[in-house]
Amino acid sequence: MNWVDTILQGVLLGGLYALFAAGLSLVFGIMRLVNLAHGDLIVFAAFLILVLVSTLGVNPFLAAAIAAPLMFAIGWLVQFILLNRTLGKDILPPLLVTFGLSIVIQNGLMEGFSADSRRVSAGALETASIPLAGLNIGLMPLLTFASAILVILVLNRLIYSTSIGRAFRATSDDPVTAGLMGIRPERIFAMATGIAMVVVTIAALYLGTRANFDPSAGPSRLIYAFEAVIIGGLGSLWGTLAGGIILGVAQTFGAAINPEWQILAGHIAFLLVLVCKPRGLFPRAID
């Protein structure tokens, strides 16, 4: 096994998992909601990109740029009309409603697109690679990782340096007092989910071009996102990136030993962190 190559592949894979997780992390940080349909929304966005590519004939990146505002609107509406009603002290409604949503999306996609595996073609980019330090690094994985870093930088900037970011944090701290400042929590929540869906679209772009996907691929993405968040620690987006990287590296090591062990290796890494550091490696939020 080529150690360096394996680790590098793992790190780059971690970028993809961080993209899966960033939206989940954002929404949980602001409204303590874990959307069990998150993975299915990534798959939904991937199908959306696929449809745009095939009907408009544009390249995937442009298709993603077109899909992003659409996904923002969908996220905004789903949160405002549906999920806002589930928020409250009881944890049951959001869990069950988002679980139901997950099933609805999966089966809706199944009806619309059949269970066939799909892939978004990125043309020559798919096999392009950059020679670096004696290794050939795939361009797409590198772009994925760079996008993850960019997304996290932008999100952090948004949350910590803008007025709307302050509104997010205020709403997360105390929705009632936030109202006294003129903040409408229902709209803030909807905006948060909308932004999360934009991140989901970016994640979907890289998922769709990297590997095959089908309507039932959602739950696995949710699990990777979730594991990245838990390993990294709640409340910190950079922590989520670290979590994604650790998960990615664990998986690539597992795969190098035996391809059937890839996913299991990731789960084991997750369980180990859970045992040794239940709050994650870089926790920030006070839950």
Next chain:
Amino acid sequence: MTSGFETMMAEDGSQTPWRTEIGTRLSTGFAGVALLVLAGLAFAPFVVSRGVLQDLFFILTMLALAQSWNLLAGYAGLISVGQQLFVGCGAYALFGLVTLLGMDPILAVLLAGVVAALLAVPTAFFVFRLHGPYFAIGSWVIAEVGRLVLAQWKMLGGGTGTSLPREAARDMAGIALLKDWFGMKAALAADALTFWLALIMVAVTIGFVYRLLKSKQGLGLAAVRDNETAARALGVDARRMKVTVYLATAFLTGIVGALIYLQKGRISPDAAFSLTDWTAYVLFIVVIGGIGTIEGPIVGVILFFFLQNALASYGSWYLLLLGALAIATMLFAPRGLWGLVSERTGIELFPVRRVLKGRPLAQTAKGGPNG
């Protein structure tokens, strides 16, 4: 349990013994009806066709799973989407014991429950480090680990699965009896045996849940669910209670899982650890029927069965409809179908609330914050 009550005074100044009652006339009446139904069902293998028997088996096993999940999520507040771990492990325990050790399947079913409960111990260790939605997903991850690990067990078929040896099913304890006494064919006799076991499991599960809720521990459980901090302040060991419920439901679920796959005769990791079959359906049954009540899952499983029959040929639309129904139920009728009935009519077939009976309390007109 009644400390302090003895000293409360009734209106006429005399000291009256107070007592708490749980049963109502309706529930006692219902208990009688339920026993009759159980007895009637016991005769089913002799009267109905094999197809109907298998349908009834399906209803009973789903009901048992639903009651377990309801205890875990509705009463203990532990919302797990990973109970398929115990279905799968119970089923694989059965296959392992029968195929590799040659054990009698009926005995193996019981032991499968024990295996599941033993597995629940380390599982609880991991999963109780998480809370709320993270507990839910964590339980799912662990179920996935179970699925992936068992897919590596080549002796039991690995990823593609395996079947029970035909002799094992045909030679179960009791089959010979049924063949001799009633002239049943071996296949029907096997179905009859699993059916009776399923019937027993439903009775045991419902009985266990009901006894637990009526007991002191059940009161503690309800307190923990409503307000854990306050319950702990009163001396309720919340952690112990939750772990106990978790282990108990693992045991029950393991047995039912083993039973289901004994009847099917064939197992594979993807099927035995299926999220859809053993969590999604169960969850919908409980939520649409009425979470947090014993009556709810009963209503839910009947509705589920009819829906499944009606929409069997529609594949994904069926699941889509179920998902949409679950969402609608949670938003507009959070206590489910049974909750709607119960709220309108006040009927409780399995009452668990304690009512104070005795003489009327001395009442004065004053109330409010300053007296």
Next chain:
Amino acid sequence: MANLLQIAGLKAFYRDFQALFGVDLYLDAGETVAVIGANGAGKSTLMRSVAGVLSNQPEMVVYKGEPIGALSAPDVMARGIALVPEGRKLFASMTVEENLLIGTYGRKVDGPWTLRGVYELFPILQERRHNPSTALSGGQQQMVAIGRALMSNPQVLLCDELSLGLAPVVIKDIYAAFPRIRATGAAIIIVEQDIGQALAVSDRVYCMMEGRITLTGRPGELDRAQIHAAYFGADQHELG
């Protein structure tokens, strides 16, 4: 001339429990009005009803001629009524300065109260501007809470229990800032358990007990026995 803020027949409920039984109160521009009363009298409920945290019938609260009783908190604060909530309720994840800045989120109006204006009023806050709000003393947190409400340049400032949990010398410091706030033209309602402080800064006083107004008048016109009776109730024992 119509009052700036007119509360008429205000009733408020928490589920089945009635907290206010038809409260009448008015506030004119530039006035400072104090509402005193024991715990549980309904003073905070009154403030929260005006601020829109609790929803009531529209005509129960009339502001500049507009019935606002049913409006939500964001709508009320946009119209220029700011609440300094009981218990300060600062945003724990934000610094002092961020807490002040969030005060302008729903209403951006030119006026004397800018960051600079607030720092001039409470200089200690400028020193601590980048500290997390939780790292401040109780009195300093109260200053942040007041500053946060002022940032929206409100025409009506509602102050709910400013002195709660603070030492007397700190309370004096805070109330020492009031003349500067009054000078900018804001009308103020203060809710207080500290009767002395309330009488010292206000033009008029209302006393509440068990959800009703039991006494009203100017501080100079009311004697101790009257206030005592209105505060504690006529059939209560002397509390010295």
